[in-house]
Amino acid sequence: MQWLLEPLQFSFMVRALGAAVLVGVVCGVLGVYVVLRGMAFFGSALSHSVLPGIALGYLVSGASRGELFWWGLGTGVLTALGIGAISRGSQVKEDTAIGIVFAGMFALGIAMISTARSYAVDLTNFLFGNVLGVSQANLWLIAAFGGAVLLCIVLFYKEFLVLSFDAILAQTLRLPTRFLDNLMLVMIAVTIIVSLQTVGVALMVAMLVTPAASASLLTRRLPLMMALSALIGALSGVAGLYLSYHLSVASGAAIVLVCTGVFLFVFLFAPGRGRAWVWLRVFRRSSH
């Protein structure tokens, strides 16, 4: 009990827990689409690509957290739509194009931050997150933009379902596929920016992919998959923060490690489909 209550006396811990839960839920729900549509690489690339935008904001405005959010958001949305446009009119293969853009942007971001004096500390915060530094204002921004993403997912649920399952069907039903595709890219960009302070640029993709992948092993119904994924994301955030507090481990890394641990557990022991049961069956059969 003491173990649970002790961290709560610090207001920065309470804010961090709030941020971790919000981020876990938003990433968990949107992550289901990222997993189903095979956009993990895109998500990873996009989160790395916002670094120069944040770096620019950091150099222009100093390390003011509130402003960095907007710099990140602008860069994220522009990069997402840019990558979308490149992959549509492509002469280069899509993943190659994404790879080129993402590594180039990431390098640019690091180069820019390296010109500042407190280089190492700030870069670490951008790369791996610093959820303990979340301010009250920041928490509101996370809630507002995270809520907007969730609202879009609810409003366009059936359209995204059709588009993800069968893009040709979406076109013959004359759904606005270009708009929906772009909206999905923007939602991923917003989610990344919202989560940036919790897990940072480099670990971002884990929040998008790992809880959703765990949920996909537990159920075969989309709404339930979203709910489970959100639950796993939020609980991993809370558990990760407690571990980080008590073991003095970096918070972003701790959260991601809990997500990974949950995935491994589900991968091995999911009812009926877990690898462990499959191996056990093979072992029993061969020992007869």
Place this chain on the structure above:
Amino acid sequence: MMEFKRMRRHHTHTLHEPDSAVLALSGVRVQYEAQVALEGISFQLEAGDRVAVVGPNGAGKSTLFKAIAGILTPTQGQINVYGHRPRKHVCIAYVPQRSQVDWTFPVNVADVVMMGRIGQLGMLRRPGKKDRNIVRACMETLHIEHLARRQIGALSGGQQQRMAIARALAQQAELMLMDEPLTGLDVNSQKDILEILGMLRGRGVTTIVALHDLDLAARHFDKVLLLNKRLLGFGKPDEVFTAKQLAAAYGAPAGEDG
């Protein structure tokens, strides 16, 4: 809001022009970058026609389907469905090849059939009782109502094909494009699907079916369309499947299945 929705629906589901062919292509050419996929394609279909499209791999069957469905715009020439551009209609259904569907996707049979209703619903609206009734009726027509709650990955090949056709019916399709619906099915399931094609004709649905089996095309379809980038023949099977035309499509020796 209501006004907006009505306008939108009217826009996407254009009224059919009276006395116009179900499908009319004239001088259609489709080109990807420098590569010509289809050239000089002209033909017309009447309501209830059942046509098999045959040709070797890479003959442009999928391209033809996508152009008719309004997913690709021809580089040259015109396609009209009931007198209007395909893009104006929601009554054209594309039944994909089974190998192109993600069967691990987390939906069940009823979910997939309901997808056919989405075009008529309009944005921001949820399916209602009417849609659920249509979905149930379509599943009953295809004898898959007992599979409604089944995960799509747990279906047999024939059941997967039935589900896809039920979805096209839920879309209230009047023109169905089916990409290799018989491929990979056992003989009994093939017979089932052919019977379903007969049932669709009874409902006035026009079907265009891509096939690679010339024998099935000749025995079960009243019209065949022989394609290899150009239209090499269109009409009754015994008129189209001549040694000379088959050689032109597949290269000698004639009659080999490419």
